[in-house]
Amino acid sequence: MRKPWAGLGLDLHLELSAGPGVRAGLEDALREAVRSGRLPPGTRLPSSRALAADLGLARGTVSQTYEQLVAEGYLTSRPGSGTCVAVLPGPVPEPARAEPVTRPPRRAGSESLETIGFDLRPGLPDLSSFPRAGWLAATRRVLGSAPNAAFGYGPWQGHLELRETLAEYLGRARGVVTTPERVVVCAGFGQALAQVGMVLHHEDARVVGVEEPFLPEYVRDLRRAGFGVRPIPVDDEGLRVAELAATPADAMLVTPAHQYPLGVTLSPRRRADLVAWADRTGGLIIEDDYDGEFRYDRQPVGALQGLHPDRIIYGGTTSKSLAPGLRLAWLALPARHADALRALGADADPAVSVIDQLVLADLIRSGELDRHLRRARLRYRRRRDRVATALAADLPDLRLSGIAAGLQTVILLPEDGPSEAEVVASVNGRGVAIDGVSGYYASPGRSPRGLVLGYATPAEHGFEPALRALVTALIPLYR
Amino acid sequence: MRKPWAGLGLDLHLELSAGPGVRAGLEDALREAVRSGRLPPGTRLPSSRALAADLGLARGTVSQTYEQLVAEGYLTSRPGSGTCVAVLPGPVPEPARAEPVTRPPRRAGSESLETIGFDLRPGLPDLSSFPRAGWLAATRRVLGSAPNAAFGYGPWQGHLELRETLAEYLGRARGVVTTPERVVVCAGFGQALAQVGMVLHHEDARVVGVEEPFLPEYVRDLRRAGFGVRPIPVDDEGLRVAELAATPADAMLVTPAHQYPLGVTLSPRRRADLVAWADRTGGLIIEDDYDGEFRYDRQPVGALQGLHPDRIIYGGTTSKSLAPGLRLAWLALPARHADALRALGADADPAVSVIDQLVLADLIRSGELDRHLRRARLRYRRRRDRVATALAADLPDLRLSGIAAGLQTVILLPEDGPSEAEVVASVNGRGVAIDGVSGYYASPGRSPRGLVLGYATPAEHGFEPALRALVTALIPLYR
Numbered sequence: 001m002r003k004p005w006a007g008l009g010l011d012l013h014l015e016l017s018a019g020p021g022v023r024a025g026l027e028d029a030l031r032e033a034v035r036s037g038r039l040p041p042g043t044r045l046p047s048s049r050a051l052a053a054d055l056g057l058a059r060g061t062v063s064q065t066y067e068q069l070v071a072e073g074y075l076t077s078r079p080g081s082g083t084c085v086a087v088l089p090g091p092v093p094e095p096a097r098a099e100p101v102t103r104p105p106r107r108a109g110s111e112s113l114e115t116i117g118f119d120l121r122p123g124l125p126d127l128s129s130f131p132r133a134g135w136l137a138a139t140r141r142v143l144g145s146a147p148n149a150a151f152g153y154g155p156w157q158g159h160l161e162l163r164e165t166l167a168e169y170l171g172r173a174r175g176v177v178t179t180p181e182r183v184v185v186c187a188g189f190g191q192a193l194a195q196v197g198m199v200l201h202h203e204d205a206r207v208v209g210v211e212e213p214f215l216p217e218y219v220r221d222l223r224r225a226g227f228g229v230r231p232i233p234v235d236d237e238g239l240r241v242a243e244l245a246a247t248p249a250d251a252m253l254v255t256p257a258h259q260y261p262l263g264v265t266l267s268p269r270r271r272a273d274l275v276a277w278a279d280r281t282g283g284l285i286i287e288d289d290y291d292g293e294f295r296y297d298r299q300p301v302g303a304l305q306g307l308h309p310d311r312i313i314y315g316g317t318t319s320k321s322l323a324p325g326l327r328l329a330w331l332a333l334p335a336r337h338a339d340a341l342r343a344l345g346a347d348a349d350p351a352v353s354v355i356d357q358l359v360l361a362d363l364i365r366s367g368e369l370d371r372h373l374r375r376a377r378l379r380y381r382r383r384r385d386r387v388a389t390a391l392a393a394d395l396p397d398l399r400l401s402g403i404a405a406g407l408q409t410v411i412l413l414p415e416d417g418p419s420e421a422e423v424v425a426s427v428n429g430r431g432v433a434i435d436g437v438s439g440y441y442a443s444p445g446r447s448p449r450g451l452v453l454g455y456a457t458p459a460e461h462g463f464e465p466a467l468r469a470l471v472t473a474l475i476p477l478y479r
Numbered sequence: 480m481r482k483p484w485a486g487l488g489l490d491l492h493l494e495l496s497a498g499p500g501v502r503a504g505l506e507d508a509l510r511e512a513v514r515s516g517r518l519p520p521g522t523r524l525p526s527s528r529a530l531a532a533d534l535g536l537a538r539g540t541v542s543q544t545y546e547q548l549v550a551e552g553y554l555t556s557r558p559g560s561g562t563c564v565a566v567l568p569g570p571v572p573e574p575a576r577a578e579p580v581t582r583p584p585r586r587a588g589s590e591s592l593e594t595i596g597f598d599l600r601p602g603l604p605d606l607s608s609f610p611r612a613g614w615l616a617a618t619r620r621v622l623g624s625a626p627n628a629a630f631g632y633g634p635w636q637g638h639l640e641l642r643e644t645l646a647e648y649l650g651r652a653r654g655v656v657t658t659p660e661r662v663v664v665c666a667g668f669g670q671a672l673a674q675v676g677m678v679l680h681h682e683d684a685r686v687v688g689v690e691e692p693f694l695p696e697y698v699r700d701l702r703r704a705g706f707g708v709r710p711i712p713v714d715d716e717g718l719r720v721a722e723l724a725a726t727p728a729d730a731m732l733v734t735p736a737h738q739y740p741l742g743v744t745l746s747p748r749r750r751a752d753l754v755a756w757a758d759r760t761g762g763l764i765i766e767d768d769y770d771g772e773f774r775y776d777r778q779p780v781g782a783l784q785g786l787h788p789d790r791i792i793y794g795g796t797t798s799k800s801l802a803p804g805l806r807l808a809w810l811a812l813p814a815r816h817a818d819a820l821r822a823l824g825a826d827a828d829p830a831v832s833v834i835d836q837l838v839l840a841d842l843i844r845s846g847e848l849d850r851h852l853r854r855a856r857l858r859y860r861r862r863r864d865r866v867a868t869a870l871a872a873d874l875p876d877l878r879l880s881g882i883a884a885g886l887q888t889v890i891l892l893p894e895d896g897p898s899e900a901e902v903v904a905s906v907n908g909r910g911v912a913i914d915g916v917s918g919y920y921a922s923p924g925r926s927p928r929g930l931v932l933g934y935a936t937p938a939e940h941g942f943e944p945a946l947r948a949l950v951t952a953l954i955p956l957y958r
Binding site (some may be wrong): 153325 | 831835
């Protein structure tokens with residue numbers, strides 16, 4: 001049903017359907033109203049009880065919606081002053097389509113499997129769950145229907161059909177505000193980062209901030225591309241934006257939904273601070289939304305990009321949602337950067353097979369990707385819960401870092417126990433491959449003691465034995 | 480049957496099978512004997528009659544073999560002095576496998592189809608003949624058999640299975656001497672050229688020679704990569720190596736099998752000169768074997784690379800043999816350059832989907848690619864013949880440049896007729912898209928008048944009407 005919403009004294013029109021769609025629709029309407037300026041900054045919203053009554057919705061639906069938008073930075077909430085519209089950096093052009101946000105961030109790594117007993121290193125989804133039958137069926141549909149011309153060189157930024165599909169999907173699933181003209185299909189996140197580097201050079205950016213801890217490969221790639229790199233510390237609220245502001249960084253590479261590898265989420269306050277930093281300094285934000293589809297405890301937080309699409313370059317990939325071997329990634333860029341890339345790469349060939357592009361578009365449009373993600377989310381959630389339960393039962397001094405999301409967590413080790421290197425060696429000695437977290441820091445002195453646990457890496461049948469082997473290896477160290 | 484060859488006073492052992500394989504086997508044995516130094520430079524070979532009698536072969540088989548190896552630069556032949564072993568740059572390590580050479584070069588372009596009446600611009604194969612059913616069947620086999628680990632990040636230079644298959648295929652089909660460790664799988668020839676650029680920078684190369692006429696995109700890419708570019712003229716024997724030697728070029732990008740776009744073949748003498756240039760100056764040769772699978776008048780000339788695998792970087796793609804939309808290409812590099820690339824790109828992710836890599840490997844191993852190429856060769860050969868016949872019948876003042884090979888030719892226009900621009904405008908006015916050749920020259924003053932005719936571009940049913948429209952447009956200009 002379509003009904004006008006008068007509850008906010010605004011002329012909001014929403015497509016409302018039964019079930020969870022109601023909440024998503026409400027969220028989206030509010031998000032859009034904030035973005036467009038129809039709800040000006042500082043506007044105090046009605047109480048959740050009043051708005052629920054007004055709209056004929058359950059109160060819980062409205063209060064969850066408010067919480068979600070506070071987490072995403074569209075609203076603010078302080079005890080005693082109710083819920084207000086946050087200060088966003090000016091009205092933003094409407095997206096091609098605006099649809100309900102559904103989920104949060106993902107990550108590229110470059111670990112590869114070796115034949116060891118158990119592999120709990122991060123960077124990989126469960127490769128045994130790759131939807132082979134779904135991929136084959138989509139390939140059959142694509143090869144049966146694609147026009148001959150699709151097999152030619154094609155546009156440098158990717159086939160229009162995939163870009164249209166991605167623009168719609170990213171809007172719906174991640175709250176990304178973009179259009180097909182601003183989407184670029186890339187051969188993996190590494191190539192995406194190389195394209196970002198071209199944009200940064202074009203804008204005379206010289207120094208890029210990265211969160212510490214970080215993926216070492218990205219720092220290496222940024223340095224190779226000629227940038228100075230400044231590690232900025234991360235705490236329980238995510239990136240410490242105040243420390244970023246004290247550096248000469250022209251751009252900031254950030255994983256807001258699920259920090260890699262710690263797994264913390266950028267807090268609403270820090271989201272606002274980071275966007276304000278970009279606005280004040282003219283800095284660029286590069287959002288690496290590497291595992292955005294995976295959050296287990298609540299509805300995912302939408303992409304940071306939606307808060308300021310004009311200063312945030314959004315990047316995503318299928319490396320965690322499907323498989324890294326596909327080498328499929330994308331950018332959603334501010335219009336001027338898409339234009340700059342177009343000019344810099346004029347006539348350049350695209351990097352990704354048109355068959356793969358059309359297969360991905362088919363998987364998204366047919367709902368197959370959503371079905372796959374629902375299954376994967378359940379599986380990974382169970383695994384993370386099992387890790388937590390096992391530690392609580394046998395290793396009460398150890399705790400997990402970050403939120404219930406993504407494909408990895410960090411097991412924080414007591415500072416008065418054995419050193420990280422000793423623990424890693426001992427665990428490896430039991431046939432379990434695992435990383436220490438200190439390797440993700442520029443200065444190991446700033447690192448906590450911890451193990452980065454990639455709980456998605458084993459195949460389903462191998463997870464429980466791998467966890468058992470890990471726990472068995474740790475117990476003698478913490479008794 | 481396996482039999483020792485005593486005919487040359489050498490201990491040659493050959494795998495000889497019935498049919499055309501006998502000649503291929505003889506060719507390969509001679510090639511290998513020359514490369515390894517077992518037949519020293521200057522050695523005079525027995526007459527074709529004597530060797531044929533010795534081996535129990537038809538004389539034609541031996542004389543065709545000699546001709547082939549003269550064309551490839553392994554042997555020399557002068558009236559009155561018989562056939563001798565050419566001077567090659569020292570013994571070369573044996574390839575992983577040496578098998579009969581079968582065919583010559585291909586080319587990347589970046590033309591795209593538009594909805595005009597007829598499209599005769601070069602750069603595309605007949606996209607309507609892409610083997611969709613074969614690709615799908617191979618995808619089914621790959622998805623049914625690939626191990627889970629294949630869907631991870633994988634080695635930066637490509638999946639071992641494809642590299643093994645390519646090393647064998649390039650040896651058999653193009654006479655390329657390489658090993659899987661020296662093959663790098665790339666996302667299209669553009670990315671391959673970018674990797675070559677990294678190697679050249681690593682070797683402190685600054686100036687790259689290109690054949691004139693050339694593909695403008697390559698010159699642009701080389702300049703963007705920071706290289707000076709020197710156009711070197713091409714004549715009926717291909718690249719004028721003497722003019723190259725007068726430049727400070729550190730490397731030379733060349734299309735020996737079928738010059739793009741003129742279609743001439745690098746003559747045996749020039750092949751030897753070019754290799755000698757590399758040896759004398761330490762220069763690098765980059766062989767762009769863009770349409771090597773397509774030769775119609777005789778057996779293809781093997782890749783230049785086999786003459787000096789230590790100074791020649793070989794590049795190929797599926798853009799002409801299958802379709803550009805696949806974005807699949809490869810390099811076969813000298814060992815030190817493969818090592819350098821490995822070091823420069825250590826840990827970098829590969830650029831091509833593992834599914835596509837394994838599908839291509841399957842198409843090659845199953846013989847499907849060979850069958851597709853046989854069909855395509857027949858079709859393109861008929862088309863080129865039809866162009867020649869039509870011109871001879873209706874436009875006797877016009878002639879075709881180059882050899883009966885590849886996917887394009889140049890229609891040379893009389894210098895005393897209308898200007899090239901007038902002819903192009905007139906043909907375009909009849910709804911036929913076609914390029915003038917002068918756009919492929921750095922100095923249009925050095926260009927002949929001509930039309931680059933991409934006769935592979937139309938679908939099969941559209942070729943004859945396109946040719947008719949072209950001829951009809953040209954007749955009034957040359958009557």
